[in-house]
Amino acid sequence: MNEVITFIWTVIILSLIATVIISLYGIARRPNLTKKLIALTIFTDTANLLVVLLGYRLIYPVAPPVLPSFSKEALQTFVKTAVDPLPQAFVITAVVIGMAVNVLIAFAIIQIYRLYGTVDARKLGEKQSTLLKEGGI
């Protein structure tokens, strides 16, 4: 039983790391700006999931970190079964901040589409270089 749990645990961690690498590739290499944004959200979500996993405990039974009553017995079972709540608090903060960044980036992509009529980073790069040669403000 123990080996199975270790195996599943390793598979989960490795697949998350693989997702991180694939999403970094997406941010760097995909020419479509919307796909870059999607890759960025995949990257942040994978990072969040990794941090949530840190607080999880490989024990049975495992319970959410809620203290039902303020007594010694309740505290004992709490310490034995509860998962670590702090990584969840980290992640909820990171998710909220990430939403703000994503909304800002999405706005920028819409604005670029309005101004140039394309979201292809290669075409936009060409337009940028001609603009800078003219030395506009």
Added chain:
Amino acid sequence: MNVIGLTPIIPIVFAFALPLFSILIKGNRKIIQFYALIGTGLTLISSYKLFQLGYSSNVPLVYTFGKWIAPIGIVYEVDKLNALIALLTAGLMFLIAIYSYRYLEHDEGLEWYYTLYLGLEAGLLGVLLTGDAFNLFVMIEVTSIAAYALVMFYRDRGDSVFSGLKYALIGATGTTMYFLALGMFYGTFGTVNFADLSAKVHGLSFPVSGMPAGNIVITSGIALALATWAFLIKAAIVPNHFWLPEAHPAAPSPISAILSGLVVNVGVYALIRFLYTVYGGSLAPELAHVVSLLSVIAIALGAVSALFSALMMNVQKDVKRLIAYSTIMHMGYLFMAVGLGTELGLQAALFHLVNHSIAKALLFLAAGIFIHAIGSRNIEDLSGVGRRMPIATFSLAIATLSLVGIPPLNVFFSKLLLFNAFIDKNLILAWILVISSVIALIAYMRLFYVIWFGKPKEDIKTKEPLSMSLTCLLLALTCLAIGLMAPTIVDNFIAPAAAQTLDYNSYINAVLNLLSKLLH
């Protein structure tokens, strides 16, 4: 009221209240400007008090939010290092707020500009004052979001939106890396408080959060590498620099001054905190090996960016792009000095950080006056404009000469300190400093020659905008004054700050003393 907790709160309250307030006053520009001046001015007074407090006390001061002491709650910890940089930040933000009014006279949306501006100031002060690695992440994000949005301030211009988007994508990737690093720190050490982390790394006992679990050398290595990568992106060191030469010029000139003078400092300051406070002093041999490897990487990348951007400065046609490359060069010097790990290196880094912030902000502001008058960033278009605006040209001259390192201006003395610090480590580093400065001198002289001696394309009738020029003059005189008083400033302000930063025990004990009072 405690001034430590109050300092970042003032600008954030002013920022959040401004959109509602502007509806109330129907968007009157003068009242909005007055409001912004009050907001930044109060922050400046508060930071000055903080500076006095930090320098009058021998131990770091701790502020606990809601009496929740670390490692349970978030604390703000003020030592001489962050008190000095906080004063610098608040002072420059106040002066640039004066400058912004005339610069943006033709643009709509002053209330949104100042909302983001005050948010940026709150984020910067939060980054500096916090004693908690997770709060540092939150504050870096606050700073960054405000900075991304300010780069996109001219939202009808394609280049500014596109470069702001690039900045946002790479910046968000970097901060997520830092978040992953934080997860690793928490998983291993069971805490994200700087004092607690430092105690665990140095093998000291710290109550509440227990002992570290797992292999601390490997996790420290990976987490530090991820965090350093994030700071390299924030400080725009080669090869993570590519967003800066596009994002800084695309912003309005006062924002370029803030981005180049203050926002890039975030990366350097955070690296100083990690390398000197958390992983400073004597460590276990394997851990010391990891940290020294990281320092070597910081020095090498800093040297590459100094040389690379000095060369790139010479081929620019856009005046703000030229200055932006100079920022990368100076960030390279700072990373080299921080990577040295010596007290002299830290002194040099701190003094150079202060001098560079003032001189670089001045250079962007002075160039901004010309850009405001002509309406172009192309160096050729600016030819001959200098003679119409003597105060701005004087400021530009002081800023360029100062950044190159001509005595008796301020950057000369910090470059002297840098030179001494580098020569202790390796002669090549000192040569890189000299060579890149000389190459930068050529680029600056070309810019200055065109602006002063060039033939004007058409007759320019604009008068010098006084509120902008006088701000520049004040900063230019500050450059001169710091240069003339350099030995006193180093002895009284820089050396004590560096000594206190190296003394990680006092940083830990400041929190530990409060904690032991609570537990016993």
